[in-house]
Amino acid sequence: xxxxxxxxxxxxxxxxxxxxxxxxxxxxxxxxxxxxxxxxxxxxxxxxxxxxxxxxxxxxxxxxxxxxxxxxxxxxxxxxxxxxxxxxxxxxxxxxxxxxxxxxxxxxxxxxxxxxxxxxxxxxxxxxxxxxxxxxxxxxxxxxxxxxxxxxxxxxxxxxxxxxxxxxxxxxxxxxxxxxxxxxxxxxxxxx
Numbered sequence: 001x002x003x004x005x006x007x008x009x010x011x012x013x014x015x016x017x018x019x020x021x022x023x024x025x026x027x028x029x030x031x032x033x034x035x036x037x038x039x040x041x042x043x044x045x046x047x048x049x050x051x052x053x054x055x056x057x058x059x060x061x062x063x064x065x066x067x068x069x070x071x072x073x074x075x076x077x078x079x080x081x082x083x084x085x086x087x088x089x090x091x092x093x094x095x096x097x098x099x100x101x102x103x104x105x106x107x108x109x110x111x112x113x114x115x116x117x118x119x120x121x122x123x124x125x126x127x128x129x130x131x132x133x134x135x136x137x138x139x140x141x142x143x144x145x146x147x148x149x150x151x152x153x154x155x156x157x158x159x160x161x162x163x164x165x166x167x168x169x170x171x172x173x174x175x176x177x178x179x180x181x182x183x184x185x186x187x188x189x190x191x192x
Contacts, residue, residue: 040069040115040162048150056091058150058158067146067162070115076188077116081131083183084111084166086141093155096142098123103141108174111142111166126192129165129175131185136174137192138167165189 042065051060058064071077085091086103095102096111098120103109110129112122122140129136144160160166165187172182 040067040071042066043068043147046148046150046159052156054156056158057156064149064158066148066159067114070113070146070162073116073191075190076130077190079163079165079187079189080161081129081165081167081171081185081187082144083172084144084168086111086168091155091157093157094153098141101141103168105169107168108136108138108170109141109168110138110171111144111160111164112140113144113160113162113164114146115162116165117143122191127165127189128192129167129171129187129189131175131187132177134175136171138171142166 044066046058046064046066047062048058048060048064052058085105086096086107086109087105088095088102090102090105096109097117110127111117112127116122117140120143124139124141126137126139129138144164144166145154146160146162146164148154149157149159172178172185177185
């Protein structure tokens with residue numbers, strides 16, 4: 001390799017490390033976030049001025065990315081399934097966007113990240129979730145808001161990541177996911 005080619009290779013490597021600092025630190029979370037978000041980049045940030053007392057609540061002064069998009073959907077879209085309490089007084093915040101109602105956690109219901117929610121176009125439609133060697137149908141009843149958060153309406157939680165299927169306990173149970181695995185789980189989903 002010539003000196004010019006070596007310098008060019010070093011310049012490109014440096015550019016990659018500057019553009020993606022998580023790679024230079026070996027930051028697994030930074031890489032995981034980019035991989036799961038696909039080609040959906042943050043559209044802004046929220047920086048709350050007050051902290052709240054719950055474990056998952058926003059913290060004052062911390063930046064939370066917001067997203068107007070979600071990764072493109074396919075016949076088997078990769079996502080992270082999270083647990084949501086859709087009942088009154090649960091961590092889901094206000095009633096569901098699609099019907100203005102709360103839902104029992106025995107119902108197979110989900111909220112989709114803002115981009116996948118598609119301004120309500122998936123409201124009251126079923127999606128198929130695949131995980132743990134099982135498949136289940138769940139009804140879309142809400143948006144997991146990727147643009148807003150850290151307020152009462154969103155139970156003081158940060159904006160949703162762009163690749164989330166926020167599911168009721170009934171969905172987790174139907175997929176046979178229990179114990180320490182409940183909370184966040186890699187899945188695939190598709191429109192049913």
